[in-house]
Amino acid sequence: MRPFCKIDHVDKVFTRGSTSTRVLKDITFEVTKGEYVSLIGHSGCGKSTLLNIVAGLTNATTGGVLIDGVEVNEPGPDRAVVFQNHSLLPWLTVYENVRLAVDKVFGKGKSRAERDEWTLHNLELVQMTHARDKRPSEVSGGMKQRVGIARALAMEPKVLLLDEPFGALDALTRARLQDTVMALHQKLGNTVMMITHDVDEAVLLSDRIIMMTNGPDAEIGEILTMPMARPRKRLELVSDAAFLACRQRVLEFLYERHRFVEAAA
Amino acid sequence: MNMPLAKSDMSASIPAAPAAPATAKVLALPSRQTPFNARMLAALGRFATAVLPPLVMLLLLLTVWEILCSRPGATLPAPSKIWTEAHDLIVDPFFRNGPQDIGLGWRVLISLQRVAIGYGFAALIGIALGTLIGQSVWAMRGLDPIFQVLRTISPLAWLPISLAAFRDSQPSAIFVIFITAVWPIIINTAVGIRNIPQDYRNVAAVLKLNHLEFFYKIMIPSAAPYIFTGLRIGIGLSWLAIVAAEMLTGGVGIGFFICDAWNSLRLPYIVVALVYIGVIGFVLDRLVAAIAGIITRGTSVS
């Protein structure tokens, strides 16, 4: 089977003045359709850079990304991004933020009424219809992130890219949002690539975890497949042997084999 | 002595009085609301804290002024003298006794019309140029130093140049307004455009907004608070400049009126005109601020 998303020997070098640092070194992996993949690694190792390359917001220095057989060379709604800090437009309401994306992506394909319906449908998916006429500043951080997810889902992306989507949230909100995302993945079968710092989150949500070594010259250290059946239940997994083993494995990778060296940062 | 002024202050507060019961009536409908009287009192209290201190201060200043200028040998007219000598001017802003003998209301309107044209051009061109400078590194490198020099030139220094170019006082005055107001608008717009968060640019990139969509869906709303800061500074400067320009170019505006009154040594007239200018300037500033408040609702909070 042809891989749905292929990251092919990606190198990224940042040059500032006369000094250039290679942040990413020879990153190669494939993602199949409907798969949920997490990128985990210490701060500054280049996760966001990699995700931005997939999104087309940054260009790889060498190598490239293929989505569904097409090379990525610019951003587009087929690779919708949910940014860490929600990035909703503060002058638009919750509804208008999603509607902007819907109008842009389906402006030609759907009628006005269909676009309205599709916007509301996506707000419904993340349980945000009640706040449709509020502005981002009037809703909580978790709600903003939900709207960000609704906006991304509304684009019907081939790959959904999440850059630390729950990073700025408190533990309880975070857990609820993780459940939402898990349920949506189950229901819609999206292909998802997510960055996270949180080992439990990665193990709970992902089919595979891509562990990156510390930068500069960050590479893929290890790829771990999560065998637990879906749908997964947070509380049941706490005592699940496979879950604990995976968690152990990721923790070992991060905190023993590739300990974050403060001095190098 | 101060009675007339105090009276006009009171009449100014009368329109506010009927407004209060009207709001109270609307709010009294839900049962959980605080009682009618308490709300009335609260509104009255707020009104009093906002209006009373400046009113008291004004009366105080007028009294001091009256005392200082009533002494023999005083060079400036006391408020009471102004009231008696400029009575016609104060009570009826919209009289017409001839082409040059018209109420101050008319004069202000004529000045405002010039400001509207000059400032309108300044707003359009300022926002357009500011957008260009904020957008393009090269336009900024080329134009910013030039603008930084040009903006320090006094509006009146432009007047001879514009008189020579237009050979007519009306367009010259308008040009002076334009050239005065345009710099803060350009510079603030450019800063606003440069400060558009990368996040918004990323959103626009992912959505593949085209240039036009990016302009009016992201750029303008995102830079709106900055643009309005520029517009607000601009309207203030325009109003400063129009008076000065009219004093030099003539015509029938409020600035020329001051010049004329000075030539015929009618100081009370000048004082009345100053009050008009001050109040109108204040209203203009508040007007732009209010429009800004409505349009940038939500934007500045993020």
Ligand SMILES: Nc1ncnc2c1ncn2[C@@H]1O[C@H](COP(=O)(O)OP(=O)(O)OP(=O)(O)O)[C@@H](O)[C@H]1O
């Ligand atoms: N535009 C840039 N120019 C120069 N260096 C950059 C640029 N963007 C990122 N870097 C560098 O690349 C490295 C990786 O950055 P990146 O943001 O991808 O890390 P990250 O893994 O996402 O970190 P975090 O977990 O803190 O978000 C960092 O050392 C950063 O300083």
Ligand SMILES: [Mg+2]
């Ligand atoms: Mg990052």
